Amino acid sequence: MTDLLVKRRTLIAGGAGLLLAGCDKVAQIPAARKILFSGEDIHYGLQRALQDRGALAPEYRPDQMSPIFRANGTRNPATPSYDAMVANRFADYRLAVDGLVDRPLSLGIAQLAAMPARTQITRHDCVEGWSAIxxxxxxxxxxxxKAAGVRRSARYVVFTCADLYNGEPYYESIDTIDAFHPQTILALKMNGAPLEVAHGAPVRLRVERQLGYKHAKYVMGVKAVASLEGIGKGKGGYWEDNVDYDWYAGI
Structure with a gap:
């Protein structure tokens, strides 16, 4: 069974080289999508059964970092509200943390930066068929x-973002197991510098044990919920709802 998981990761990370037109183009290749995203329930169960829930994704040395790190998904939300935040260097940015919490928060960049930070060098695996460190x-x-006092009844964390798809904010979700994983961070910096617009400025989710489309960019809201019902079409994310991507994209 371990070999099965390894083969699935190899297929996703390296065997999808034909999908070079962007994540939104994968939906136009039904056969490829079926290969990439088949057996979600089996994969989810196997990964949870075989792997320690606290197991870390591989981390790398600085000399192993990729000279070029491509941007996936939206390169720039380009909405009036986002453009205004860029113009004032995100001085007015606020991250809303709410839902099933005892202390709803509204956090600016300075407040997030003042929290204890984790620095990690990891590999990003995109469904387009490329990887970068x-x-x-x-x-x-x-x-x-924890600062918001998340309640035990929360089972999922939903992220809403500044980029719009079909006029609605982009959204994604993970379960609370991955939310509290030590490598799941709200990244403010990439390669030692503040995030660039193309890479999700000012805040990007990094959930290192899952595929790149789960790493929501331009994060504006974090909501703790008991169920994914009522979130989009109920599957937990924009791509999951609209092009049948797996909700659990573990690697």
Missing amino acids: GQWQGPMLGTVL
Whole structure:
């Protein structure tokens, strides 16, 4: 069974080289999508059964970092509100942390940067068929959730973002197991510098044991919920709802 998981990761990370037109183009290749995203329930169960829930994704040395790190998904939300934040260097940015929490928060960049930060060099695996290694730095999501007093009834964490798809904010979700994983961070920096717009400025989710489309960019809201019902079409994310991507994209 372990070999099965390894083969699936190899297929996703290296065997999808034909999918070079962007994540939104994968939906136009039904056969490829079926290969990449088949057996979600089996994979989810196997990964949870075979792997320690606290197991770390591989981390790398600085000399192993990729000279070029491509941007996936949206390169720039380009909405009036986002453009205004860029113009004032995100001085007015606020991250809303709410839902099933005892102390809803509204955090600016300075407040997030003041929290204990984790720095990690990890590999990003995109469904387009490419991978890149980069350094990310920011507070652990678990630290933010604890500060908000997340309740035990929360089972999932939903992220809403500044980029729009079909006029609605992009959204993604993970379960609370991955939310409190030490490598799940709200990245403020990439390769030692503040995030660039193309890479999700000012705040990007990094959930290192999952595929790149789970790493929501331009994060504006973090909501703790008991169920994914009522979130989009109920599957937990934009791509999951609209092009049948797996909700659990573990690697």
